[in-house]
Amino acid sequence: MHATHDPEARRLDVLAELDVLDTPRELAFDRLTALCRKIFRVPMSTLTLIDGHRQWFKASEGMEDRETARGPALCNYAIGQGDPLVVPDTQLDPRFADNAFVRGKPFIRFYAGAQLKISGATIGTLCAMDTQPREFDSEQIGMLTDLAAIAVDELKLRNLSMQDSLTGCSSRRAFRSEGERLSGLAARHASSLACAVLDVDHFKSVNDRYGHAVGDMVLAAVADAAHNSLRASDVFGRIGGEEFGILLPHTDLGQAMVVLEKVRAAVAATPIETPAGTIRVTCSLGGSELGPGHCFDDMLRNADLAMYGAKQAGRNRTLAWIDRAPALAPAARRVFKAGKISFNAGQSAIDCTVRGLSREGATIEVISTSDVPERFKLAVGADALSRACRITSRADNRIDVAFT
Template sequence: MHTAHDREARRLDTLVELDILDTPRELAFDRLTSLCRKMFRVPMSTLTFIDGHRQWFKASDGLDLRETDRRPAPCNVTITLDEPLVVADMLRDARFADNMFVRGAPFVRFYAGAQLKLSGAVIGSLCAIDTRPRDDFGAEATSMLVDLAEIAVDELKLRNLSMQDALTGCSSRRAFRGEGERLTALATRHISPLSCAVLDVDHFKQVNDTYGHAVGDMVLGAVAAAARGALRGSDLIGRLGGEEFGILLPHTKLDQAMGVLEKVRAAVAATRIETPAGTIGVTCSLGGAMLSPGNCFDDMLRNADLAMYGAKQAGRNQALAWVDRAPSIAPTARRVFKAGTISFNAGHSTIDCTVRGLSRDTATIEVLSTSGIPDQFKLAIATDALSRACRITAKADNRIEVAFT
């Protein structure tokens, strides 16, 4: 008999394998939500995935959001069910009558969600949403919604075969990871140096909010082209997330890698992008790391990511190197993907989180927002039966690094 914790762990494992969260918008999925809106004559449709702390929209039509808190999301109920969830009037359903998304924006009154099922786990849902009650969504409409959800799952499977990011021409995240693991194995076998980097476009949300997503896409394309132009022939760049890129530098020690990354930083900063909104310039922050003995590709990439966050905290538009000064005191956290809960105020205040890194003494946590979280709190991971007191050692954007006390 599978417990709720077992099901949640399996669901998150499937999401990790799929590698879909925080990836850019893709036309195939945008078309599905657009079709869903038209077929069912609703003002909103989303393709939703749920991790440990949030619902994240791979595609959303009629809703200008990318993510929200997990707890009040109707999709959070849908993923616990075996059959589609159809609620004719949310105000007349005790589960949702006082829901913040019903009482407040986007004022959901009708909801229909079909599960996205993959490898025996429910990882999210395809939803049709209306701001008025609907009593005309019968068995046939529900069956059509299920068919669309299955098309979405088929598209997800096809997506994993893609080797190139359509917008920037860089390697896809999956292709980048595959090459990173291959180069790590080679570097380990031949005792040759390997470095990697994480590049993040500074203040990119501001670009999207000010000029719109079409201009944002032009900026990403220009940043990728500038970075490629500054890299060497043997280097590889891949798109890891919305405005985040990974760079692999084979046969390269860290000091050499930082010289290359400085060229990339300067090339991006010097780029002027002609857009319908005028000429735009952006900068980027980079973190570099070298493969250490005994480490795997994920360890190296995580260290580069931490260095990039350090560059952000130091003022952005710079490249910083990861230096592991005391490996025995601060062991590298293993990469995990677990649902967690932050609690404080003697347990009266709780916040959902996703644990992305874990060692004996530390954890890396993602939350919707770091504001309001005190410097010390308790972290619980139900699947590991773990509950530890923590103190924050670093935070940036939606990420927190903690040490167990």
């Protein structure tokens, strides 16, 4: 297969198999970046994973953002070489002197990154950074490499976990596995299956105001309230930071919306006792059902879009996905490929990650959809594909396009 011979495609295949991108913070990884910061006495440390268009931090210390563009990322340079990348002074290194992250926030002056290598592919780095130049000797490089190896072991271990450690509900991997199994059964036996995505409203403000420890208590309480409102046969899992997934077997969309309204009301009615006092939160839910020719990913994506619709409609409500004009043909397959958006006669380009692909169109992810024009050209190097596109829908950081 072509992907086997293409290092970038192979790297993304391994990253997709881990299914770790956009997952919640986890203590094991937070400890590693905290340890890295203490050992090397640096103000910043990240455990960085790189997909087609961004660097995303599974754990970070001293960084404001959870992700940034891939292009200028120093970690992006690091994954392109076999040995740890050490830059004592970025302003004296011609590769980085004019770098956006050197000249602007977070003003990286020193960088040391050890590669995260799994199954022969480099998926990211564990790095230490400073706003001042400094030396980094061979002993320190050895310690950083050892910490990166521990991070790889933890990534492999979390891949085996079927339970979310904070809330006790299904892990994202377990939820996906069960969703694919139930979707297959529903299609085979022509039975109904509904899916929902639940997102806690204004959760960032809870973390900002009360801290992550209280935020964790809120998430656990929301999970309990939601789970207790469901049937024993329903599946409830944590699929993102403050995002949960629900699977409702033998349930059509109308029946599902009654259940989701019950879940919404239960969360809104739950007083959450914390050291900061009693807190109440609400949630937004989107529901969908398995349509003809659809797979689990189609159903989950539609539920996610409906949830965003509920947010835009004012939050603390449920909304059903009505499939009037799907942007992608049912034959669209789930992929994980690096892509490039080009426009202005090829003079402007934006990195992207292609998540769905069919003969008629694609679903892609970018850092920001606001920078992408309505029409552009999409290139996918791994497939030697280059097609003119027209945007059919935008949601958060995702774009659906039709090939023209």
